[in-house]
Amino acid sequence: MSLPLLLTKRLTVSPPKTAAAILSYAAHAAPDDWLRLHGAIFLSGADRWTTARFQREITARDWFSPQQMWWAIQPSRPQPIGVVTLEVAGEQGRIHWLMVDAAARRQGVASALLGTLEQAAWDAGVRQLTAETLSSWTPAVAFYRRHGYETA
Numbered sequence: 259m260s261l262p263l264l265l266t267k268r269l270t271v272s273p274p275k276t277a278a279a280i281l282s283y284a285a286h287a288a289p290d291d292w293l294r295l296h297g298a299i300f301l302s303g304a305d306r307w308t309t310a311r312f313q314r315e316i317t318a319r320d321w322f323s324p325q326q327m328w329w330a331i332q333p334s335r336p337q338p339i340g341v342v343t344l345e346v347a348g349e350q351g352r353i354h355w356l357m358v359d360a361a362a363r364r365q366g367v368a369s370a371l372l373g374t375l376e377q378a379a380w381d382a383g384v385r386q387l388t389a390e391t392l393s394s395w396t397p398a399v400a401f402y403r404r405h406g407y408e409t410a
């Protein structure tokens with residue numbers, strides 16, 4: 259059985275800076291790149307989000323900021339290989355929509371994205387970060403645990 263799982267981490271020191279190639283959505287506002295990743299990883303076929311759906315979803319989230327969504331870029335590839343989004347609510351932060359292209363996994367891409375997100379969260383005054391996942395998504399659970407996130 260797959261259950262929703264909240265994983266949380268307190269930020270107590272400024273996270274180390276990451277050297278990976280990361281770009282904000284503000285610098286690369288490309289819904290199609292986001293939809294390509296989302297369609298390949300989460301919802302494909304008839305359930306696939308359209309550009310209009312994506313715009314509706316981000317507009318509906320009053321916390322969404324183009325400065326707080328990040329792409330991972332690989333110079334050899336034309337399209338981003340990963341993405342993550344941060345919600346800031348005072349000292350609380352929430353991690354949304356973490357996705358890495360299947361062909362680029364286990365190479366530290368999500369770790370680089372998370373490092374950028376944690377740094378930005380810290381700078382914004384966030385001191386606790388939470389990610390929601392499903393207990394059956396073992397790569398995501400292993401990933402967050404590897405980065406110090408624990409069951410809330």
Ligand SMILES: CC(C)(COP(=O)(O)OP(=O)(O)OC[C@H]1O[C@@H](n2cnc3c(N)ncnc32)[C@H](O)[C@@H]1OP(=O)(O)O)[C@@H](O)C(=O)NCCC(=O)NCCS
Pocket residue numbers: 299355356357358359362363364365366367368369370389390391392395396397398400401402404
């Ligand atoms: C979860 C996900 C984002 C990880 O991306 P990634 O770029 O492969 O992660 P990293 O390479 O930075 O992994 C860092 C560490 O996390 C752990 N980890 C990541 N994927 C893992 C897996 N499949 N199995 C076990 N541990 C894993 C490992 O400790 C890994 O370090 P290592 O490779 O040195 O052993 C990716 O698998 C993905 O996009 N999954 C589908 C979407 C998803 O589940 N998103 C999260 C929604 S809550």
